[in-house]
Amino acid sequence: MQVLLYAGAIMVLFVFVIMLLSLRKEELGHEHGGARKGFAAVAAVLVFLLLASPAWTYPGREGGGNAPQPRPDSRFGTAEQFGATETFVALYDDGLVAFELVSVLLLSALAGVVILARKKFPPPAGPVVPVEKHDHSVVPEHHPPSGPLVGAGGHK
Amino acid sequence: VNIQTALVFSAALFAVGVYGVLARRNLLILLMSVELMLNGANLAIVAFSREMAGSGVGNAQAGQSLVLFSMAVAASEVAVGLSILIALFRHARSVDAASPRATALRG
Numbered sequence: 001m002q003v004l005l006y007a008g009a010i011m012v013l014f015v016f017v018i019m020l021l022s023l024r025k026e027e028l029g030h031e032h033g034g035a036r037k038g039f040a041a042v043a044a045v046l047v048f049l050l051l052a053s054p055a056w057t058y059p060g061r062e063g064g065g066n067a068p069q070p071r072p073d074s075r076f077g078t079a080e081q082f083g084a085t086e087t088f089v090a091l092y093d094d095g096l097v098a099f100e101l102v103s104v105l106l107l108s109a110l111a112g113v114v115i116l117a118r119k120k121f122p123p124p125a126g127p128v129v130p131v132e133k134h135d136h137s138v139v140p141e142h143h144p145p146s147g148p149l150v151g152a153g154g155h156k
Numbered sequence: 157v158n159i160q161t162a163l164v165f166s167a168a169l170f171a172v173g174v175y176g177v178l179a180r181r182n183l184l185i186l187l188m189s190v191e192l193m194l195n196g197a198n199l200a201i202v203a204f205s206r207e208m209a210g211s212g213v214g215n216a217q218a219g220q221s222l223v224l225f226s227m228a229v230a231a232s233e234v235a236v237g238l239s240i241l242i243a244l245f246r247h248a249r250s251v252d253a254a255s256p257r258a259t260a261l262r263g
Contacts, residue, residue, distance in 0.1 A: 009227075009231035009234075010231055013231075013234055013238055014184070014187075017184070017238045017242065018184065020242070021245055021251065026250075027250050027251060027252075028182060028250075029182065029250050029254070029255050030181065031179075031180060031181050032179055032181055037179045039178070040175050040179035041175060043174060043175070043178055044171040044175035047170065047171045047174045048167050048168060048170070051170055051171070051196075052163065052167035052168070055159070055160045055164050055167070094218075102228045105229065105232050106228065106232050109236055110235070112236050112239070113236060116240055117242050117243060
């Protein structure tokens with residue numbers, strides 16, 4: 001179920017945006033150098049060790065292999081145990097307020113996306129825009145003189 | 157699959173996310189790495205929920221419902237993040253986090 005939600009909602013969004021941008025080589029920018037990558041690798045290994053270290057001392061492994069281990073429910077996560085009925089009873093019973101709030105959240109996210117993804121920046125003249133000296137203007141009303149106005153002015 | 161395996165795997169997911177955030181500059185990959193870290197945490201929640209339900213403490217639905225909600229929040233977060241990325245890309249013509257026009261947003 002979680003896999004379904006994730007594949008449906010998030011991966012499709014990522015794939016769609018990657019397709020939409022259809023990046024060229026120069027739009028990808030430059031990556032960090034080797035030193036930064038090495039530092040990142042060391043940091044990631046440290047984080048992994050920090051997070052995974054409790055797993056080896058977690059109770060259930062102590063006392064040798066004969067200690068009574070908590071038996072995970074073998075039906076966990078399957079449709080039998082976590083089927084539609086029980087899931088939605090749990091969702092609608094305990095999490096009713098949260099469930100409704102999620103719908104409000106998704107609606108506000110939708111509205112935010114529509115506002116953000118509106119075409120308000122005119123496309124620059126060339127494929128790569130050289131940076132002007134005093135280019136602090138990131139307001140949408142900033143139009144380069146050579147750029148054709150496509151869809152501008154729709155915001156307020 | 158016992159809980160140790162799940163915890164190690166979730167820590168590995170989180171560490172890969174940390175590496176991605178630190179080592180890359182492509183904004184799309186940064187966003188994906190943040191999602192990877194979130195999924196590592198979600199996996200740990202589900203693993204502990206399964207363990208608790210197996211030993212009779214708590215019910216099995218609680219952890220999974222929590223993760224379901226967290227994924228709904230993640231979905232809206234990704235939607236807003238990607239639309240910010242698109243707006244930034246329209247402005248900067250680059251998905252580089254340190255491209256000159258993107259860092260002009262620092263103000």
